[in-house]
Amino acid sequence: MTSIPPQSQASTNTPVLIVDDDPSMRAALRQWIRLADFETIEVETTDQAMANLGPDFKGCVVSDVMLDGEDGMTLLRRVSELDSDLPVILITGHGDVPMAVEAMRAGAYDFVEKPFDPDLIAEVVRRACNRRALVLENRALKTQIADSSSLESRLIGNSPAMQALRHQILHFAQTDAAVLITGETGTGKEVIAQALHDFSARKSGPFMAINAAALPETMVEAELFGHEAGAFTGADRQRIGRIEAANGGVLFLDEIVSMPMALQAKLLRVLQERKVDRIGGHKPINVDIRLVSAANVDPREAVASGRLREDLLFRLNAIELTIPPLRERGRDSMLLFDTFLNRFAVQYGMEAPAPSAQDEAFLQTYEWPGNVRELRNAAERFVLNAQVNPQPLEILVTGRRDAVSPIAAGGLKELMDAYERSLIEGALRRHDSKIADVMRELNVPRRTLNEKMARLGLSREKTGGSDVPENS
Numbered sequence: 379m380t381s382i383p384p385q386s387q388a389s390t391n392t393p394v395l396i397v398d399d400d401p402s403m404r405a406a407l408r409q410w411i412r413l414a415d416f417e418t419i420e421v422e423t424t425d426q427a428m429a430n431l432g433p434d435f436k437g438c439v440v441s442d443v444m445l446d447g448e449d450g451m452t453l454l455r456r457v458s459e460l461d462s463d464l465p466v467i468l469i470t471g472h473g474d475v476p477m478a479v480e481a482m483r484a485g486a487y488d489f490v491e492k493p494f495d496p497d498l499i500a501e502v503v504r505r506a507c508n509r510r511a512l513v514l515e516n517r518a519l520k521t522q523i524a525d526s527s528s529l530e531s532r533l534i535g536n537s538p539a540m541q542a543l544r545h546q547i548l549h550f551a552q553t554d555a556a557v558l559i560t561g562e563t564g565t566g567k568e569v570i571a572q573a574l575h576d577f578s579a580r581k582s583g584p585f586m587a588i589n590a591a592a593l594p595e596t597m598v599e600a601e602l603f604g605h606e607a608g609a610f611t612g613a614d615r616q617r618i619g620r621i622e623a624a625n626g627g628v629l630f631l632d633e634i635v636s637m638p639m640a641l642q643a644k645l646l647r648v649l650q651e652r653k654v655d656r657i658g659g660h661k662p663i664n665v666d667i668r669l670v671s672a673a674n675v676d677p678r679e680a681v682a683s684g685r686l687r688e689d690l691l692f693r694l695n696a697i698e699l700t701i702p703p704l705r706e707r708g709r710d711s712m713l714l715f716d717t718f719l720n721r722f723a724v725q726y727g728m729e730a731p732a733p734s735a736q737d738e739a740f741l742q743t744y745e746w747p748g749n750v751r752e753l754r755n756a757a758e759r760f761v762l763n764a765q766v767n768p769q770p771l772e773i774l775v776t777g778r779r780d781a782v783s784p785i786a787a788g789g790l791k792e793l794m795d796a797y798e799r800s801l802i803e804g805a806l807r808r809h810d811s812k813i814a815d816v817m818r819e820l821n822v823p824r825r826t827l828n829e830k831m832a833r834l835g836l837s838r839e840k841t842g843g844s845d846v847p848e849n850s
């Protein structure tokens with residue numbers, strides 16, 4: 379039978395900092411504390427003690443009250459200024475009651491009288507270290523909660539896919555492994571790359587983005603690798619490239635598939651060796667970077683068609699995060715639209731207009747080829763137009779005047795039909811008119827689906843092809 383371990387137990391290699399200027403006392407303390415399965419660090423003065431401590435220190439401090447120079451009480455004060463939850467155990471002279479009282483009042487975790495009982499010291503240290511483990515665990519939990527709620531407002535969406543993605547981001551942000559983010563245009567690749575930086579230990583380091591496709595080919599190399607003065611005509615000064623400038627932080631390689639082949643080879647070398655050669659430079663410069671890259675096409679297809687080096691892909695995709703297109707995120711489009719409406723309303727000092735039932739039906743059934751970016755633009759226009767020239771969302775987005783207004787044409791019945799039609803149409807398109815898949819997605823029996831399609835004038839052929847409008 380297994381028993382449930384008590385929560386927050388100090389692990390066996392937890393460090394205990396021993397502060398004592400008497401070598402024989404240090405040796406005795408070391409012996410008893412190590413026997414109790416803790417690691418020990420031994421120092422003689424308060425300054426040396428402070429040099430070994432930080433807010434992340436996992437164990438506790440055991441210090442004699444009497445020390446050369448600053449005494450144990452001063453150490454206690456300095457430690458509580460650093461972290462008031464870091465336990466300090468003081469060793470006092472036998473019968474020195476006033477000192478013991480003062481120590482407890484000043485916030486000592488406990489005190490032990492000399493000559494001490496080895497079992498007692500081991501027991502006090504164990505309790506202090508367990509207490510410390512609990513404090514650190516609670517702190518970590520609190521930052522995690524704060525991080526996840528702030529990530530939720532940046533990467534909006536309640537669909538299972540988005541929830542899982544947020545979870546993965548917070549998890550992988552703690553590592554240095556290379557992440558490749560794939561997803562259609564406007565799905566949030568840059569938002570995720572930035573989050574992987576902002577929620578990581580590198581958050582105070584730079585976030586350097588490079589989009590090779592957006593730079594003229596003649597400039598790309600100098601931009602990435604930098605150059606020495608006089609490296610080529612026009613290079614009158616030394617220049618630090620973006621890879622070097624990302625040192626200590628995150629390098630975000632956007633649209634990797636559009637990177638020229640020659641550049642891919644050079645980049646591969648940087649990633650293999652973690653060194654950059656400035657153009658015209660003589661010695662390579664070490665760089666410490668975390669790599670995040672993005673592709674809006676399937677990277678494996680890009681490898682197959684010779685646009686992306688396979689060895690480069692393997693350096694980039696230790697972790698692969700795939701963002702689903704907006705049309706596959708269920709009601710997220712409503713949530714996103716609502717959030718953007720409110721944000722733009724605040725930004726423009728206007729009232730947030732309420733979408734009509736017809737607008738909501740459109741939100742859920744439109745294909746959103748430009749994904750969140752397109753939806754965000756639509757929300758902005760919706761707010762700006764609301765007072766002077768209110769229009770159905772569908773017209774704002776597609777410009778198709780004819781497609782509109784089942785409401786104008788009739789009422790609830792027409793609206794329901796239109797909604798039902800667009801849902802079925804969307805599902806047929808997504809599944810290449812495979813009826814079995816459509817039945818599964820919409821959760822309707824074949825017969826009901828056939829009847830509805832007949833009534834709404836839908837056929838498999840009619841919806842087979844995609845007539846998605848161009849990205850706005």
Ligand SMILES: Nc1ncnc2c1ncn2[C@@H]1O[C@H](COP(=O)(O)OP(=O)(O)OP(=O)(O)O)[C@@H](O)[C@H]1O
Pocket residue numbers: 531532533534535561562563564565566567568569570674750751754
């Ligand atoms: N889940 C989301 N929640 C809130 N805003 C989002 C979300 N996803 C994307 N956005 C917003 O949508 C816009 C497009 O996102 P982003 O630039 O990250 O897309 P992308 O995948 O990099 O697109 P592209 O491939 O075109 O570069 C940005 O304004 C971004 O802030």
Ligand SMILES: [Mg+2]
Pocket residue numbers: 567568632
């Ligand atoms: Mg982008």
